[in-house]
Amino acid sequence: MVHNGIEYGVMELIAETYDLMARGLGMKNDEMSRRFAQWNRGELNSYLIEITAKVLAHVDPTTGDWLLNRIQDVAQQKGTGVWTSMSALELQCPVPVIDAAVAMRHLSTWKDKRELASRQLKWPHHFRGEREPFLMQLGNALYAAIIITYAQGMTLLAAASRAFKYDLNLADVARIWRGGCILRAALLEKIRVAYKARPDLHSLLMDPQFSAELMARQNHLRNVVGKITHLGIPAFAFASSLSYFDAYRAERLPANLIQAQRDFFGAHTYERTDQKGTFHTQWQ
């Protein structure tokens, strides 16, 4: 199930990359296909990137148009993504990229609503800047967001293993997935190595190699999310990967305010940073 959840996340990230290239940069399918094929020869090497290049290049024999352009933009699903999101809620172990992928599939089914709204809630999207450097950043951002997606999924697997006593060996899981599933990707070898070295690693974000890769690419991920934000193209999975990354590495979160509000309106009490115990305040 978590394999499929990660698959949902990676597919959505690739779809958002395609949307940004096609609607944002105005690239043609063959040009995008070549870019994905090029990415597939580097660190992004994976079955899903490979088939994306092939899908983009496929010509419809009946119309002579790119087949992809004639496919309805309404995504179906069989349930494993939803189950992954539900398990993450139960185990209190967030998987926001997977949640975003599920939400985007659901939103895609509101086709008639979207068409209506597109005429009422307009925003002009014009890409400004140089295309080639941006595409380089986009490849790095995609790689970083995919690492973060795997990190979410693997941390969920570890939480499930603890909760349900599966005694999972995550290095073996990575090795098996590398063998021949839809997720098969060069990246999985690095994941295997990471868990082999530290079976109790809480998050792949903290593995030295992935940390270094993310540190080198976070600026590109930020630039891509920032650009998308201003273009008005939805890139919920990209944005969710960055939000998770920034929350995970936040020494302080504003949850103190949430605790104070809860104590204000419901006397739910709070803890302090400077004293042990449970406290309640008469705020008024």
Next chain:
Amino acid sequence: MVHNGIEYGVMELIAETYDLMARGLGMKNDEMSRRFAQWNRGELNSYLIEITAKVLAHVDPTTGDWLLNRIQDVAQQKGTGVWTSMSALELQCPVPVIDAAVAMRHLSTWKDKRELASRQLKWPHHFRGEREPFLMQLGNALYAAIIITYAQGMTLLAAASRAFKYDLNLADVARIWRGGCILRAALLEKIRVAYKARPDLHSLLMDPQFSAELMARQNHLRNVVGKITHLGIPAFAFASSLSYFDAYRAERLPANLIQAQRDFFGAHTYERTDQKGTFHTQWQ
């Protein structure tokens, strides 16, 4: 339950606003308190904004420090947010701001992990730009994101009403909430009017008044999300509100690529834009 889900969303948006003001702009608590009090006299008028102003101004008698600064940044929850997210998954009716609020409460509990990660995954956050115009934009962005949160929650209520034959009158729901719950807000009167005029409204985003308010503020929401992205402060609820808005108003989504990928690796078939029926392609 949905009332509480929306409450989670609005509380998280306020918390992210506070984080951005405190960590991003370096504002002091009394200054932030005055800003929230000012916002509470305008379109943001609501109980949650009002108590935020009071919480920020509260001085701890034992230390003389702002009490909020001594409260642990680990949020608790009683479950209604998680239930709302689960119901949204079951009804295939996304509520991303509420999901983000739940995820951020869960992530807040990883306090020791966050402290470790903050030392390994660094990003220098320096606000650049003029503070006063940015604060004006921040208020508008908060208002827009709150509208989008209510839109998600009300659309979920309508979906539940259809699925379970509740026969809910959403104008009455808004009127009752306005009466005396934690959500009580000036905004609810506009929501009542919207559903009174069109009981079958699919989304508040499409109500003429809210559409106009969002059109006037989307640029500010984009600027705030873009700024946060570059500051490295997690603002998952803000980002999720914008992603939902942009997905809802997207005539075309890249779900065609997801359908093509699914057909490639699993022969799951797809529909076409130019012909009726269900299709499968030999992609290789």
